[in-house]
Amino acid sequence: MQIDHVVCAFCGCVCDDLTVTLEDGRVTGVKQACALGRAWLLGHSAEADQPPALIDGQPASLEEAVEVAAQILSQARYPLIYGLSSTYCEAQRQAVALADLLGATIDCCTSVCHGPSGIAMQVVGEPTCTLGEVKNRADLLIYWGSNPAESHPLHFARYAVTPKGLFIPRGRKDRTVVLVDVRPTASARAADIFLQIKPGRDFECLWALRALIRGLDLEESAVADTGLTLAQLQDLAGRMKSCRFGVLFVGQGLTQSRGKQMNTAAAFMLVRDLYAHTKFAVIPMRGHGNVTGIDNVLSWQTGYPFGVNFSRGYPRFNPGEFTAVDVLGRGEADAALIVASDPVATLPRVAARRLAQIPTVALDTHGSETTKVARVVITTAPAGISAEGTIYRMDNVPLRLRKFLPSPYPSDEEVLGRIVERVTQLRARN
Amino acid sequence: MTTLRLKTWPAVPLEAEAITPDRFVGKTSAEIEALPVHHGNQEAALGDFFAVSGDGTPDIAIEGDLARVKLIGAGMTQGQITVHGDAGMHLGAAMSGGRIGVHGNAGDWAGAEMRGGQIYIRGNAGHGLGGAYRGSPQGMNRGLIVVAGSAGNEVGSAMRRGVIVVGGNTGDFTGAFMIAGSILVFGNLGERAGAGMKRGSIITYQTPKLLPTFRYACTYRPVFLRLLLRELRSLGQEIAEEWFERRYRRYCGDLTAFGKGEILAWEGP
Ligand code: SF4
Numbered sequence: 001m002q003i004d005h006v007v008c009a010f011c012g013c014v015c016d017d018l019t020v021t022l023e024d025g026r027v028t029g030v031k032q033a034c035a036l037g038r039a040w041l042l043g044h045s046a047e048a049d050q051p052p053a054l055i056d057g058q059p060a061s062l063e064e065a066v067e068v069a070a071q072i073l074s075q076a077r078y079p080l081i082y083g084l085s086s087t088y089c090e091a092q093r094q095a096v097a098l099a100d101l102l103g104a105t106i107d108c109c110t111s112v113c114h115g116p117s118g119i120a121m122q123v124v125g126e127p128t129c130t131l132g133e134v135k136n137r138a139d140l141l142i143y144w145g146s147n148p149a150e151s152h153p154l155h156f157a158r159y160a161v162t163p164k165g166l167f168i169p170r171g172r173k174d175r176t177v178v179l180v181d182v183r184p185t186a187s188a189r190a191a192d193i194f195l196q197i198k199p200g201r202d203f204e205c206l207w208a209l210r211a212l213i214r215g216l217d218l219e220e221s222a223v224a225d226t227g228l229t230l231a232q233l234q235d236l237a238g239r240m241k242s243c244r245f246g247v248l249f250v251g252q253g254l255t256q257s258r259g260k261q262m263n264t265a266a267a268f269m270l271v272r273d274l275y276a277h278t279k280f281a282v283i284p285m286r287g288h289g290n291v292t293g294i295d296n297v298l299s300w301q302t303g304y305p306f307g308v309n310f311s312r313g314y315p316r317f318n319p320g321e322f323t324a325v326d327v328l329g330r331g332e333a334d335a336a337l338i339v340a341s342d343p344v345a346t347l348p349r350v351a352a353r354r355l356a357q358i359p360t361v362a363l364d365t366h367g368s369e370t371t372k373v374a375r376v377v378i379t380t381a382p383a384g385i386s387a388e389g390t391i392y393r394m395d396n397v398p399l400r401l402r403k404f405l406p407s408p409y410p411s412d413e414e415v416l417g418r419i420v421e422r423v424t425q426l427r428a429r430n
Numbered sequence: 431m432t433t434l435r436l437k438t439w440p441a442v443p444l445e446a447e448a449i450t451p452d453r454f455v456g457k458t459s460a461e462i463e464a465l466p467v468h469h470g471n472q473e474a475a476l477g478d479f480f481a482v483s484g485d486g487t488p489d490i491a492i493e494g495d496l497a498r499v500k501l502i503g504a505g506m507t508q509g510q511i512t513v514h515g516d517a518g519m520h521l522g523a524a525m526s527g528g529r530i531g532v533h534g535n536a537g538d539w540a541g542a543e544m545r546g547g548q549i550y551i552r553g554n555a556g557h558g559l560g561g562a563y564r565g566s567p568q569g570m571n572r573g574l575i576v577v578a579g580s581a582g583n584e585v586g587s588a589m590r591r592g593v594i595v596v597g598g599n600t601g602d603f604t605g606a607f608m609i610a611g612s613i614l615v616f617g618n619l620g621e622r623a624g625a626g627m628k629r630g631s632i633i634t635y636q637t638p639k640l641l642p643t644f645r646y647a648c649t650y651r652p653v654f655l656r657l658l659l660r661e662l663r664s665l666g667q668e669i670a671e672e673w674f675e676r677r678y679r680r681y682c683g684d685l686t687a688f689g690k691g692e693i694l695a696w697e698g699p
Pocket of ligand 1: 036
């Protein structure tokens with residue numbers, strides 16, 4: 001059986017024109033996807049290959065697992081809910097409801113990838129656009145600390161570099177592509193200009209560009225430690241000012257290097273400054289499938305995009321205080337619920353170690369480093385294959401994920417909903 | 431004097447903005463013990479964690495490891511708090527009067543957005559000392575913070591008025607987006623100091639590493655600095671004689687902002 005218009009939920013590109021072949025309840029063929037998307041989709045089957053749940057490593061039923069999870073979470077005094085990047089918005093909404101109910105801290109992978117972009121947005125605002133505008137209008141593309149060729153493989157071909165657009169009739173020929181990074185990556189081949197900056201000097205480069213765009217004269221010595229020459233910076237500033245529609249894509253190379261939110265604030269300010277000359281936009285290159293979705297869900301429910309704390313009964317936001325790495329690293333969280341994410345493999349060691357020390361509940365479609373240390377593990381159906389819902393593309397455009405394969409496992413939304421229900425009952429009793 | 435002694439170490443963060451002279455004044459020790467605090471997601475009483483003795487005068491001494499106790503003296507307007515041990519986050523945040531002394535280290539955001547009063551920290555301070563909270567337009571606006579040790583990143587970010595003195599080193603972005611006020615750093619001034627500053631003074635006694643948007647203006651003896659140093663000396667801060675005598679190099683910036691700020695670098699002996 002062939003299924004068209006399948007949406008890939010693996011990376012922030014959220015390609016929505018895939019074709020999937022099913023044979024005997026198993027995905028056997030994938031067309032139009034990149035290697036990452038294909039690997040993610042292939043091999044999924046409608047059969048049960050794992051127990052529905054584990055409690056202390058022993059197979060258990062879903063009901064038992066929900067009960068233990070609800071007990072753990074409602075007894076905790078500083079519970080943490082974390083992850084949520086690879087699930088859909090309806091499930092994320094349940095997680096926010098649960099955080100509110102528990103007086104928990106809720107944080108998502110944003111805080112360790114593009115949290116700084118969120119912080120910068122609050123300070124400067126986010127002059128942004130959609131990928132459709134990029135395709136149809138952008139004649140200057142600047143990638144900063146991002147390697148889409150490997151992280152978002154179809155980004156160049158679908159949205160940015162090669163496609164022909166309304167005002168870009170000749171496609172690639174009408175665009176100039178600049179890559180700024182600390183080393184030449186696979187994406188450098190797609191770029192017309194590659195600028196290699198010194199590691200940790202992003203802020204200085206952006207700041208020098210801001211100065212040049214404002215017409216200030218700089219000395220060669222002032223930019224000496226950026227890794228670029230004044231002539232290179234002047235050339236880039238000139239291109240930025242004279243393009244018709246420029247887009248700055250910022251990646252984790254910028255948001256996670258020395259300076260973090262200040263780097264991103266500098267990038268956003270640079271784009272804001274460019275409005276005096278031309279049309280320019282900035283788009284953070286969001287990685288995981290629906291990490292943009294959890295930012296949106298948290299924002300419309302609490303007013304803040306990540307690192308939200310409900311312990312006083314109302315939402316509070318303070319990165320560094322209520323972000324997962326910090327709450328775990330300081331040993332404050334006394335229980336955790338991890339949804340669709342593998343923090344034990346990705347967070348710094350002290351934070352990961354804390355997850356093994358406290359009672360942790362993990363919801364995932366398959367085993368991970370986190371499910372190995374979790375007290376309760378619940379297997380859920382993969383979003384976009386066996387569960388349907390809303391997903392946000394990295395430019396904040398919502399798309400509908402489809403369910404095309406039945407699953408023996410419940411969806412994240414259903415499991416979270418049951419935990420919410422059980423916690424509500426436990427609360428009412430006390 | 432009212433004395434609080436930590437008897438139960440909080441297992442999760444304890445938010446205790448009740449610990450201010452304003453709330454204690456005129457209360458008996460039993461009434462003080464009944465004041466509400468937040469232990470994680472649960473309400474508790476101050477007496478669950480502290481043994482209280484004393485008479486409810488606006489002079490508070492606290493003993494114990496308070497690294498997990500947040501908001502000590504936050505919003506206070508009068509009186510005095512002395513912490514014998516480490517203090518947690520938001521110490522004296524948004525305070526507008528009175529004095530806090532810490533015989534230990536302080537957590538992040540000490541004196542954040544304060545509006546007056548004084549904070550003395552014998553040990554080190556964390557990030558965001560006297561700074562602005564995320565998304566807030568202004569940090570500290572009046573008051574004095576003196577840290578004997580070092581401080582973290584974003585000291586005095588977006589500060590509007592007041593004085594911050596750091597005896598040791600500061601992290602990156604000291605005085606970033608500062609609107610006005612003075613920051614003196616006697617150890618190493620961190621990188622990217624004064625990024626985006628509009629006005630205000632950052633004073634350093636080492637050769638600073640400057641952003642490309644700061645420009646050398648002149649070398650001189652700033653009169654205000656002599657007065658400020660003398661004032662700090664009268665408050666007990668150690669000030670070397672040669673800091674009065676020698677000249678300072680003035681760099682103005684940040685030229686991407688208003689450009690009326692300055693970094694004053696002592697010329698050296
Ligand atoms: S680019 Fe991303 S969304 Fe598109 S197919 Fe590849 S992994 Fe899936």
